[in-house]
Amino acid sequence: xxxxxxxxxxxxxxxxxxxxxxxxxxxxxxxxxxxxxxxxxxxxxxxxxxxxxxxxxxxxxxxxxxxxxxxxxxxxxxxxxxxxxxxxxxxxxxxxxxxxxxxxxxxxxxxxxxxxxxxxxxxxxxxxxxxxxxxxxxxxxxxxxxxxxxxxxxxxxxxxxxxxxxxxxxxxxxxxxxxxxxxxxxxxxxxxxxxxxxxx
Numbered sequence: 001x002x003x004x005x006x007x008x009x010x011x012x013x014x015x016x017x018x019x020x021x022x023x024x025x026x027x028x029x030x031x032x033x034x035x036x037x038x039x040x041x042x043x044x045x046x047x048x049x050x051x052x053x054x055x056x057x058x059x060x061x062x063x064x065x066x067x068x069x070x071x072x073x074x075x076x077x078x079x080x081x082x083x084x085x086x087x088x089x090x091x092x093x094x095x096x097x098x099x100x101x102x103x104x105x106x107x108x109x110x111x112x113x114x115x116x117x118x119x120x121x122x123x124x125x126x127x128x129x130x131x132x133x134x135x136x137x138x139x140x141x142x143x144x145x146x147x148x149x150x151x152x153x154x155x156x157x158x159x160x161x162x163x164x165x166x167x168x169x170x171x172x173x174x175x176x177x178x179x180x181x182x183x184x185x186x187x188x189x190x191x192x193x194x195x196x197x198x199x200x
Contacts, residue, residue: 040076040091043174044108045122045162047078047087054078068098078108086111091126099138104130104177106156118165122172126158130179155180 039046040056047054055077063069078089092105106128112120134150141147156179162172 040078040089040108041074041093042176043124043160043162043172044078044089044091044126044158044176045110045124045160045172045174046170047080047089047108047110047124048085048112048120048122048162049164049166049170050078050080050087052080052082053089070097071095078110084111085113091128099135100133102130102132104128104156106158108158110160118168120164120166122160122162122164124158124160124162124174126156126160126176128156128158130154130156130177 055075057073057075059071059073061069061071073094074092076089076091078087080087087110088108090105090107092103094101094103096102106126108124108126110122110124112122115121130153132150132152136146137149139146156177158174158176158178160172160174160176162170164170164172
């Protein structure tokens, strides 16, 4: 009975985490078909689960042939450092919709620590940059509301944790995109990026 309750609780947490990811605009909900390659964009500690390395690229477009339609491109890759029990890599992402483009890139380092004969705790740290550009002047330069373009850059910090047993299961959480503006490092500005918090 306790085992059934535990697994129902775990499934509920997984569904909650996926709802957080799909709740904002163009973000891609990672289904089972996406998860093997794109878990790195959610929690870079997942690089500790894989083989010696991996490179994955994906592009998703909605309403093909419609100008300004939503488009997202994601790429990630990592290299395992087996002698250190670690991995390092890079992840990039670009979202486009209309005249707005948001791009981000970060590098990461992940390290696994053995807790017992079969269980490990993985920790990862990400550092990167995020760039937002809205070319409003291309819409109607004679309208004062669209006269100025918006360009914003911010630093990114991310942290990931992963408790796992190789080839069996994993459970983790991450703060993949904490912006320096969102952390109060840069003052209050008109255009702020939103921090994300995920549980896997």
